[in-house]
Amino acid sequence: MTASPAFERLAIVGIGLIGSSLARAVRAEGLARTIVCADANADHAARAKAIGIVDEATTDPAEAAAGADLVMLCVPIGAYADVARTIGPALKPGAIVTDVGSVKQAVIDAVAPHLPEGVHLVPGHPVAGTEKSGPDAGFAALFPGRWCILTPVPGADEGATRKVADLWRACGMTVERMDPGHHDRVLAITSHLPHLIAYTIVGTATDLEEHLRQEVIKYSASGFRDFTRIAGSDPTMWRDVFLNNREAVLDCLQRFTEDLTALQRSIRRGEGDALFDLFTRTREIRKGVLDARQA
Amino acid sequence: MTASPAFERLAIVGIGLIGSSLARAVRAEGLARTIVCADANADHAARAKAIGIVDEATTDPAEAAAGADLVMLCVPIGAYADVARTIGPALKPGAIVTDVGSVKQAVIDAVAPHLPEGVHLVPGHPVAGTEKSGPDAGFAALFPGRWCILTPVPGADEGATRKVADLWRACGMTVERMDPGHHDRVLAITSHLPHLIAYTIVGTATDLEEHLRQEVIKYSASGFRDFTRIAGSDPTMWRDVFLNNREAVLDCLQRFTEDLTALQRSIRRGEGDALFDLFTRTREIRKGVLDARQA
Ligand SMILES: NC(=O)c1ccc[n+]([C@@H]2O[C@H](COP(=O)([O-])OP(=O)(O)OC[C@H]3O[C@@H](n4cnc5c(N)ncnc54)[C@H](OP(=O)(O)O)[C@@H]3O)[C@@H](O)[C@H]2O)c1
Ligand SMILES: NC(=O)c1ccc[n+]([C@@H]2O[C@H](COP(=O)([O-])OP(=O)(O)OC[C@H]3O[C@@H](n4cnc5c(N)ncnc54)[C@H](OP(=O)(O)O)[C@@H]3O)[C@@H](O)[C@H]2O)c1
Incomplete structure (x- = not known):
């Protein structure tokens, strides 16, 4: 140059x-x-x-x-x-x-x-x-x-x-x-919560009995492997993220947990319409991500 | 031929x-x-x-x-x-x-x-x-x-x-x-639970106020977009999966929720070592997935 x-x-x-x-x-x-x-x-x-x-x-x-x-x-x-x-x-x-x-x-x-x-x-x-x-x-x-x-x-x-x-x-x-506080709230939902969830689900699988864990790895192509990629991220970096964005992460996690409990109840009660509605609404967000060329 | x-x-x-x-x-x-x-x-x-x-x-x-x-x-x-x-x-x-x-x-x-x-x-x-x-x-x-x-x-x-x-x-x-029952338990963790979680987290984002939702889409590259892909799956197919593998899915979900609660407590208490340990253990599973050539 x-x-x-x-x-x-x-x-x-x-x-x-x-x-x-x-x-x-x-x-x-x-x-x-x-x-x-x-x-x-x-x-x-x-x-x-x-x-x-x-x-x-x-x-x-x-x-x-x-x-x-x-x-x-x-x-x-x-x-x-x-x-x-x-x-x-x-x-x-x-x-x-x-x-x-x-x-x-x-x-x-x-x-x-x-x-x-x-x-x-x-x-x-x-x-x-x-x-x-x-x-x-x-x-x-x-x-x-x-x-x-x-x-x-x-x-x-x-x-x-x-x-x-x-x-x-x-x-x-x-x-x-x-604004820094706003950044931390937005990233808590777009990045920190997804990582936390991925770490948790892969952790749940880690605790399975050995033979079941091997099968989880074997059949991971059906959804699980995307989570293992995210949960393969650097432990030091992510420990520090959670320790330093505690409030915003815990707030998101609270909303997530409430929503998960509602979904759990819908499954237990066999409420197919409620499941279908949620699964249809989430497609809109996917469309938004594709339209914004972030995927 | x-x-x-x-x-x-x-x-x-x-x-x-x-x-x-x-x-x-x-x-x-x-x-x-x-x-x-x-x-x-x-x-x-x-x-x-x-x-x-x-x-x-x-x-x-x-x-x-x-x-x-x-x-x-x-x-x-x-x-x-x-x-x-x-x-x-x-x-x-x-x-x-x-x-x-x-x-x-x-x-x-x-x-x-x-x-x-x-x-x-x-x-x-x-x-x-x-x-x-x-x-x-x-x-x-x-x-x-x-x-x-x-x-x-x-x-x-x-x-x-x-x-x-x-x-x-x-x-x-x-x-x-x-065995069919064993299949259903293995797939509940490798496939059905990951989809359920992805649907939930994207649903949580869907419920945010409009301007925050737009930002979530904009900054989705930081983790969220992988979940939107999974949560863009066919609503009919997935409604039917959850209605037809209820027991195994609810059982996995129970374990997942317990683990998530423990992690939430670690974050609230600022227990960095517990976070670091979990995030290190999950890397092993990622390695297993890569070794098994399923990623
Ligand atoms: N990874 C992502 O996706 C991403 C995206 C956006 C922003 N960030 C941010 O970027 C920063 C770095 O992340 P990264 O992914 O690049 O991590 P990384 O690949 O692990 O790089 C961090 C480097 O800093 C070194 N280091 C650690 N403590 C140090 C210290 N006290 N003084 C000097 N060097 C030190 C590390 O050495 P050791 O490996 O020996 O510890 C490593 O070489 C983090 O703050 C993270 O939040 C990360
Ligand atoms: N997608 C995956 O990743 C995946 C992986 C492994 C196994 N599976 C299994 O594969 C099966 C099909 O999934 P898919 O992903 O191929 O779904 P898909 O692309 O939606 O295809 C299903 C097709 O069946 C049609 N259909 C719906 N109800 C019908 C009925 N009563 N009689 C005749 N046709 C009907 C659908 O029409 P409409 O679109 O108009 O409803 C659609 O054309 C499911 O049982 C699923 O569990 C899926």
Whole structure:
């Protein structure tokens, strides 16, 4: 590319699925002159350097963040406070700290207190992912056609927010802004509850007697395997999501449980019409998803 | 093909997703000299004839079954008793009646009483499907690499069972035999419970306020859309599955609900280790599914 890159030094903290996908996209689009990553997992840091998706790699977030004009946090949410505390003193004035975390209010609470005056926080969430982890699982094509939600706090620097929005747009995403609490409620139903349910149903199968469990695996093509894919997602990431979006998740779960109890009663009583009605209404949502080209 | 086909006249009653997939596979493999279908939906019957996947099409199951050496029931389970009553008098001695229904004990109860002496019942279930319906949704590649479960009743004709097994093998499936009640318990967990859960969660989203529902659709890529696919399945078929496998489904649902309640409590109490443990155990099952090449 000929134009000068949007960022001189991009620091990605956590070079797993999302971090490495971003590194690949940024490299492909020439959006940063230098990409440096930090990962507590030394193998992941070394691997990212070896496959050439970053220019520098370290296990020390402060080293990566020093002199960076953009720092992108791509670690599990439970690690945010520690990372923010570590990088805080190393950040240069005017630096932007942003992230990809699946929960937004808790992230603001964990990170903001550790950032020095003059550093801009722009919380973000690219709504795209897979059940895989680590630097080899990433790919630049993860982002195009998907949504990225930014949740700037009141009074946030508009220029900083715009730069982060432009970065995600250059990666192919459509950017939306949202209140952090609203983000957490919407994602609780579209993402967190589905994962919770998938983990539960696969867990229920795990507890079956050995021979029955083998049969469940054998005949999984009939519906179950889609749940096993979701329930194969990273345990650390998802533990942190549930611990950090507790209220919204428990609220959704409550509604879900009520609906499930009603359905259970319909089955017990043999109320075919009630089942048919529900199964017909759910088709509309599927149609909406297809029309919105999100499937 | 040069060898003479295994069946002279195959009658498929219900030419939807499964029936039309079978017609295509049988045609491709030359397994029947004549394929005739009956479907209560005149458009479906006409369509099957028009696209050339059957030789004859009618809306009258008795007409299709007359003279057939094999009758394959591919209608929703709630229609089985009626269809069996209608075709019973038309069946020729030695004819085999088999099916593809997703529940097996209830099917035996509904069909067996209507079959004349000398006609053989071989209940079966090709464990393969999609969320689509109708004759245009079918494809012969649905079956290869998947399992087909036959649940012959005690004293069933061994030759008849073998012929049905050979048919599914020729379509690319691996055939297993099972007790009907056991089939129903295994499928309750691998297929019926996942569908029930998916219908419920999508139903929960359907009941949200309009603007929130639109956002759920918009951000569905984060987990929800997999559930919408499953919950887009045919309402009639699934109503009939739940009404006809009530006990096993309610039993699974009970276990699932207990596990969900435990998880809910872990989230409320912030028990990260319990969440992490469960999310790690479920990965094993995913590995099993991948190893068994069912994903
Ligand atoms: N996966 C998705 O579908 C998805 C989608 C959107 C957003 N997100 C968000 O993206 C973030 C990362 O998720 P991911 O899927 O990319 O996870 P991942 O593939 O596991 O990558 C996370 C990386 O961070 C490392 N790490 C963990 N703790 C660290 C610490 N304290 N300091 C530095 N590095 C640390 C991990 O090492 P170890 O592997 O050794 O722990 C790993 O290399 C999460 O906040 C998640 O909410 C995920
Ligand atoms: N779909 C799957 O994933 C799957 C997998 C394995 C087994 N099965 C089993 O396969 C069977 C058929 O399912 P499918 O998915 O193929 O459904 P489908 O695509 O809806 O096909 C069923 C066909 O039967 C017709 N029909 C309904 N009632 C009838 C009656 N009384 N007499 C004659 N025709 C009638 C339907 O017409 P209308 O559309 O007008 O009602 C439709 O053309 C079910 O028993 C199901 O349990 C399904």
